[in-house]
Amino acid sequence: MTTPATRTSPRKRTSNGLTAQIGADEIGLDALIGHAGYAVRRFQIWIFQDFIRTLGEVDIRPTQYSVLTVIGANPGLSQMAVAKRLGIERARLVHLLDSLEQRKLVKRIKSKSDRRSHALHLTAQGETALAKFKRLAAEHERHVEDKIGKANRERLLQILAGFT
Numbered sequence: 001m002t003t004p005a006t007r008t009s010p011r012k013r014t015s016n017g018l019t020a021q022i023g024a025d026e027i028g029l030d031a032l033i034g035h036a037g038y039a040v041r042r043f044q045i046w047i048f049q050d051f052i053r054t055l056g057e058v059d060i061r062p063t064q065y066s067v068l069t070v071i072g073a074n075p076g077l078s079q080m081a082v083a084k085r086l087g088i089e090r091a092r093l094v095h096l097l098d099s100l101e102q103r104k105l106v107k108r109i110k111s112k113s114d115r116r117s118h119a120l121h122l123t124a125q126g127e128t129a130l131a132k133f134k135r136l137a138a139e140h141e142r143h144v145e146d147k148i149g150k151a152n153r154e155r156l157l158q159i160l161a162g163f164t
Contacts, residue, residue: 054140060133067096071106072130076119105129
């Protein structure tokens with residue numbers, strides 16, 4: 001088994017029958033070039049890498065940021081409502097909330113109307129942290145704008161608005 005450090009680039013045959021290394025940029029993508037899904041996925045990878053790098057000092061991942069932002073904007077939402085709104089599997093959200101609770105950013109309060117449900121709230125520490133996360137996320141959005149241009153970023157948001 002090879003590790004990323006020992007893996008080599010693909011090889012191609014040269015005219016003299018020898019093999020030569022192929023750089024990643026030299027590998028043809030064929031029909032993938034015309035596939036929106038492929039391009040969106042590659043952009044998503046770049047976006048997530050930049051987000052994680054930009055917010056690395058505060059150790060927050062994109063999904064955690066989304067959950068904190070929605071709870072901050074809608075105090076008292078149920079776990080089910082957050083999961084549904086963000087398209088997160090309920091079991092995954094429970095695990096994510098456990099980690100945010102351990103960091104003292106979120107608290108669950110038993111619902112008065114439904115004992116099986118919990119209302120979600122940011123703690124005071126969570127509110128302070130979210131303000132910092134939002135500042136860093138705004139920096140990340142500036143990186144996106146630098147990468148694709150202001151007009152393209154705005155147009156991309158318009159195009160994707162139907163999916164949010």
